[in-house]
Amino acid sequence: MKRLLVAAGGGGDAITAAMVHAALYGPDTPALVLTYAWERLVVDPVPGPRGAADFTGTLTPAPGLTLITPRSAPKAPAGSLLPRLAAQLRPALGLLDPYGGTAGLARQIEAAARWCEADRIDLVDVGGDIVARGDEPTLRSPLGDALALAACAATGIPTTVYVAGPGLDNEVPLPLLRPRLGEPALTLTPEDTDGVLAVFDWHPSEAGAVLVAAARGVRGVCGTRDAPRPLVLDESARQVHRLTGEEALRLNPLARALGPCRSLEAAEEVSREVCGFSEIARERRRAEAAPAVPSPRLPADPGTLLARYGEWERSRRAEGLDYVTTRRITEELALTPVEAAGLHRSLRAQAPPRHVPPLWRLAGA
Structure with a gap:
């Protein structure tokens, strides 16, 4: 039997899921983390998430379940750091392919639950956009989290939502998050970060890095790139809040609206209707505006x-x-x-x- 965790967003949530797993069950307890290959353009120049067909070297231990291994590789021109994460994180990594919408993701999660012999799901988010209302002015990337929440609900498998480091992703302001999350359920410790600390020698996740720093006792004001405000590293920055899947779904209008979606295109349209924008469309515009590859230059002394x-x-x-x-x-x-x-x-x-x-x-x- 393996514990089944679902990382609500991209690579930063997969790393956070490994930390939350260590805190809840101990780092050596067998586990599978399902995660998107939906990484920023600095990693993957192709907008949107990658599906199972975008990788070589994956494993299929059961119908509907794709595992990423250290030998997996994205097909050019796509990029992904998931194979490197698979080499360093203790839990196994499974791929969430969102191109079949909520229904397709639910089938993948059900397949993973059968393979793990798991009777419940832990859904993990760093920052808190999994409980976004959709109208927050600083909200940038709600779709992946909302799809994961909607898909877990569609499985009918009991789901617990863990929000770690509220506000650390700079998407939903902390004063708005606090009444939605209630009291913290646990506090991450330095020992919980031992299995992920070395990942940040090469992984660009800022929310994950700040969460690890807070758990290791760093206190002060931290600046991240392209953010509306600096982050305050205090005791709350290392806390983890627990909600039932039903509670999180009530708080997230986008997740509720995504229930019937059977394609990523349909989900993207629902995001436009509920939130007023599509983050995939934003990625397309940024990719089109990205400068050409610069000419090689000698490094500065x-x-x-x-x-x-x-x-x-x-x-x-x-x-x-x-x-x-x-x-x-x-x-x-x-x-x-x-x-x-x-x-x-x-x-x-x-x-x-x-x-x-x-x-x-x-x-x-």
């Missing part, structure tokens, strides 16, 4: 990089930030992988080290 970083760092401190994510540093300074690795080495060598895994402490913080 370490001294120049540190000087650029120092000027940028002073500006971030002036904003009141204590910490920043790896992704914010890399993207705002437009670093190549070689430059990013060199800058990280320089910052780690400083005393005290600036790396507070998986975040970076700004000077003077």
Whole structure:
């Protein structure tokens, strides 16, 4: 028997599901995490989620269930970090393919439950957009979470929803989330992060990284990329809230409306009707507007990089930030992988080290 967890969104939720599993059942308890291959354009240049047909090297241990393994690979030009996650996370990883809509996802979850011999589902979300009403002005990506919630409800299998790190995805403001979530059910500890900490050496999930930092005792104000406000790392940032599937469904109008959907295209149209936008359409526009691949350039020397970083760092401190994510540093300074690795080495060598895994402490913080 394996515990069955469903990651409500993309890679960050799969990592969070592994942490919540460790907290609830212990890291060595057998488990399967079902997750989308729906990753940001920095990872996958093709808009929208990837389906089972977009991968090679998967396993099909039962009809309707696709497992991602370290030997799996996305078919070009698509990209995915799921095979690397499969190599590092303790739970096995299964693929959620949303192209059959709510009905198709429900069949996949049912197949996974039979294979796991599981009589219940743990549905895990980092941040809280799984209980979004749809009209929050900062809401950006409600569709995957709502589809997962609708599909779990359609199976009829008892489902518990866990929301970890409320507000950490910067989608639903914390004052709106608190009355919807109630009191926390558990608090993540440093030990719960042991199995995922090394993932953030290469994985870009910012909500996941901030959650791990909070669970490991980091406190202060953290800046993430392209966010409406900085995040406050306090005790609430490492708490996990528990709802029944029925309670979450009552709070999420989009999930309720997605019940009859039998295709991703139909689900996208429902999202337009309920929320006023389609996140897949936004991804298409961003992909079309993305610049051409730049010409190779020689990496900047370490001294120049540190000087650029120092000027940028002073500006971030002036904003009141204590910490920043790896992704914010890399993207705002437009670093190549070689430059990013060199800058990280320089910052780690400083005393005290600036790396507070998986975040970076700004000077003077």
